[in-house]
Amino acid sequence: MKRAAFPTAGRIWPNAVAAVLTLGFVFPVYWMFNTAFKPTRDILSEDPVWFPFHGTLEHFATAVNAPNFWTLAGNSVLVTVLAVGLSLVIALCGAFALTRMRFKGRKGILLTFMVAQMAPWEVMVISIYLIVRDADLLNSLVPLTFFYMLMVLPFTLLTLRGYVAAVPKELEESAMVDGCSRRQAFLKVVFPLLAPGLMATSLFGFITAWNEFPLVLVLNKEPAMGTLPLWLSQFQTAFGDDWGATMAAASIFAVPVLVLFLFLQRKAVGGLTSGAVKG
Amino acid sequence: MAVQLDDAADKAAPRTGKGDAPPGRRGGRGAGSSGTPTAPAGRTASAPAGRAASAPARRTPYLLLLPALLATAVFLGWPMVRNLLLSFQNLNMKELIQHLTDWRGTGNYQEILGSEQFWRVTSRTVVFTAVNVVLIMVLGVLIGLLLARLGTTVRLVLSAALVLAWAMPVIAATTVFQWLFDSRYGVVNWVLDRLGWHSMAHYDWVGSQLSTFFVITVLIVWQSLPFVALNLYAATTTIPKELYEAARMDGAGTWKVFTSVTFPFLKPFFLATTFLEIIWVFKAFPQIFAINQGGPDRLTETLPIYAFTEGVGNLHFGMGAAISLLTIVVLLAMTAYYLRLTFKQEQQEENGL
Numbered sequence: 001m002k003r004a005a006f007p008t009a010g011r012i013w014p015n016a017v018a019a020v021l022t023l024g025f026v027f028p029v030y031w032m033f034n035t036a037f038k039p040t041r042d043i044l045s046e047d048p049v050w051f052p053f054h055g056t057l058e059h060f061a062t063a064v065n066a067p068n069f070w071t072l073a074g075n076s077v078l079v080t081v082l083a084v085g086l087s088l089v090i091a092l093c094g095a096f097a098l099t100r101m102r103f104k105g106r107k108g109i110l111l112t113f114m115v116a117q118m119a120p121w122e123v124m125v126i127s128i129y130l131i132v133r134d135a136d137l138l139n140s141l142v143p144l145t146f147f148y149m150l151m152v153l154p155f156t157l158l159t160l161r162g163y164v165a166a167v168p169k170e171l172e173e174s175a176m177v178d179g180c181s182r183r184q185a186f187l188k189v190v191f192p193l194l195a196p197g198l199m200a201t202s203l204f205g206f207i208t209a210w211n212e213f214p215l216v217l218v219l220n221k222e223p224a225m226g227t228l229p230l231w232l233s234q235f236q237t238a239f240g241d242d243w244g245a246t247m248a249a250a251s252i253f254a255v256p257v258l259v260l261f262l263f264l265q266r267k268a269v270g271g272l273t274s275g276a277v278k279g
Numbered sequence: 280m281a282v283q284l285d286d287a288a289d290k291a292a293p294r295t296g297k298g299d300a301p302p303g304r305r306g307g308r309g310a311g312s313s314g315t316p317t318a319p320a321g322r323t324a325s326a327p328a329g330r331a332a333s334a335p336a337r338r339t340p341y342l343l344l345l346p347a348l349l350a351t352a353v354f355l356g357w358p359m360v361r362n363l364l365l366s367f368q369n370l371n372m373k374e375l376i377q378h379l380t381d382w383r384g385t386g387n388y389q390e391i392l393g394s395e396q397f398w399r400v401t402s403r404t405v406v407f408t409a410v411n412v413v414l415i416m417v418l419g420v421l422i423g424l425l426l427a428r429l430g431t432t433v434r435l436v437l438s439a440a441l442v443l444a445w446a447m448p449v450i451a452a453t454t455v456f457q458w459l460f461d462s463r464y465g466v467v468n469w470v471l472d473r474l475g476w477h478s479m480a481h482y483d484w485v486g487s488q489l490s491t492f493f494v495i496t497v498l499i500v501w502q503s504l505p506f507v508a509l510n511l512y513a514a515t516t517t518i519p520k521e522l523y524e525a526a527r528m529d530g531a532g533t534w535k536v537f538t539s540v541t542f543p544f545l546k547p548f549f550l551a552t553t554f555l556e557i558i559w560v561f562k563a564f565p566q567i568f569a570i571n572q573g574g575p576d577r578l579t580e581t582l583p584i585y586a587f588t589e590g591v592g593n594l595h596f597g598m599g600a601a602i603s604l605l606t607i608v609v610l611l612a613m614t615a616y617y618l619r620l621t622f623k624q625e626q627q628e629e630n631g632l
Binding site for chain 1: 337339346350351357358359362365425429433442443446447449450453454456459463464466501505558569583587590591596600603607610614617621622
């Protein structure tokens with residue numbers, strides 16, 4: 001490497017490779033939006049139309065007016081929010097116990113959640129299907145909510161541990177010296193400091209639940225009881241080769257996650273350090 | 280966002296992969312978007328319960344953990360047990376409708392382990408996983424090292440592109456790749472045609488086994504690279520500069536620096552990430568299923584898809600359960616190894632390393 005002698009020449013190759021890679025990673029996402037906004041004649045053209053100059057919203061109208069779209073979007077939001085909310089409450093209690101208290105079996109419990117985090121849900125759909133069927137709950141949002149809750153629970157719990165640990169114990173103790181009970185100290189002092197961590201963690205949970213596919217595929221076959229991933233995976237079959245509408249549907253489904261993820265980059269980092277006391 | 284990317288990288292660095300990914304991102308990772316860039320630094324407050332705690336106080340931690348443990352037992356433990364029981368039953372359409380329980384001993388296992396189909400799918404899954412993981416790790420590491428060499432602006436642009444791909448939901452990405460590889464109007468075929476490979480002009484990518492796997496592999500690698508590359512870059516920033524300087528003084532070239540400094544220093548990271556990727560690819564479901572339902576002619580079925588098709592698709596629940604149990608055993612073995620790596624590290628951190 002002659003980097004020392006020719007600082008600029010040494011940068012050309014890395015930069016060129018970086019440019020190609022950037023293009024490679026961005027292009028599929030760009031192409032989704034591009035296709036979603038192009039009129040059909042530009043989509044079905046012999047040569048690709050690289051920029052959506054004749055922008056149109058007709059594909060979005062097709063996607064949004066597809067049967068059950070709003071029901072399914074509602075299902076997705078409902079299931080996701082409930083699952084994440086529930087797991088947040090349960091996980092916070094657990095995370096608090098695991099970080100602030102010493103007790104027998106602590107390591108074993110910790111390990112349990114680490115194993116649970118790696119649970120192969122994709123391979124467990126058969127038994128889950130039969131359990132839910134026996135409970136007569138197929139085509140219902142209830143089992144979906146609970147299983148999604150458990151899918152995000154171990155991650156939420158393990159991650160929150162770090163956030164709880166980052167809140168200095170002294171803060172809590174001084175609140176207790178000032179006359180708070182342990183519960184009050186937690187709710188009034190620790191909890192507000194945890195808010196950014198809760199936010200970041202729950203957003204990751206949200207993404208996991210929002211994207212879930214195998215379980216809803218097996219459990220909720222009724223068209224009105226699915227969620228958006230299921231809808232999107234079947235969209236193309238339902239609409240033939242209407243790629244404009246399919247890409248519009250994909251965009252509608254992906255945008256919330258893309259926005260959250262970008263937002264998260266900030267939150268995930270800011271959460272820890274915005275506390276009041278420096279260690 | 281630019282600056283934060285770097286920050287996130289720094290913080291994520293020391294913890295190789297522990298909890299770095301919510302399960303199933305891509306549905307894999309994807310979850311796709313599978314993954315957390317940052318796990319908060321785990322400085323665990325470890326005041327031992329020195330003072331004599333009263334009985335109710337001693338119960339508190341268990342009470343606090345009860346809901347989480349209970350939920351895990353009901354929604355994860357029970358399906359696992361049920362899966363085990365099912366795998367010893369003869370449960371097909373008829374038994375399902377009449378609610379019969381017909382124990383079959385190890386019959387399902389004998390049938391599966393004796394079937395050629397199962398072994399074909401298994402070896403296919405192993406090869407598929409190996410190819411994907413090797414590509415992901417090699418390219419991911421190269422991109423991570425590239426990130427470390429780039430100037431700030433270019434690095435931030437590439438990082439942003441990686442984050443975008445990372446964030447893309449699995450099913451959305453799968454749909455987009457179907458469109459990119461569409462035979463008539465897909466961009467890929469158009470480019471290949473323009474490059475002079477005219478027979479590819481209307482190539483049907485999902486028409487044959489190998490080409491379908493090719494599309495799935497491109498998709499999975501595309502989705503998985505950001506996780507490896509960004510984390511590797513983050514990890515390299517923790518390597519003391521002096522080590523590099525010393526190596527250079529000794530006249531080490533780029534490759535030598537990698538093998539003598541970067542690799543040994545990041546060995547735990549490489550191990551953990553490789554295992555994580557193996558587990559993720561091995562159980563990849565949405566990508567393979569949504570691209571072509573394991574077709575053509577069930578030729579792209581890997582173990583998870585095979586279990587699904589046999590069990591829920593062909594209504595041989597007992598057989599499906601046995602296949603998925605065997606798959607779970609393989610996955611558990613790899614998970615155990617992975618957890619041994621991360622748990623050890625976890626304990627070290629807790630003991631104030």
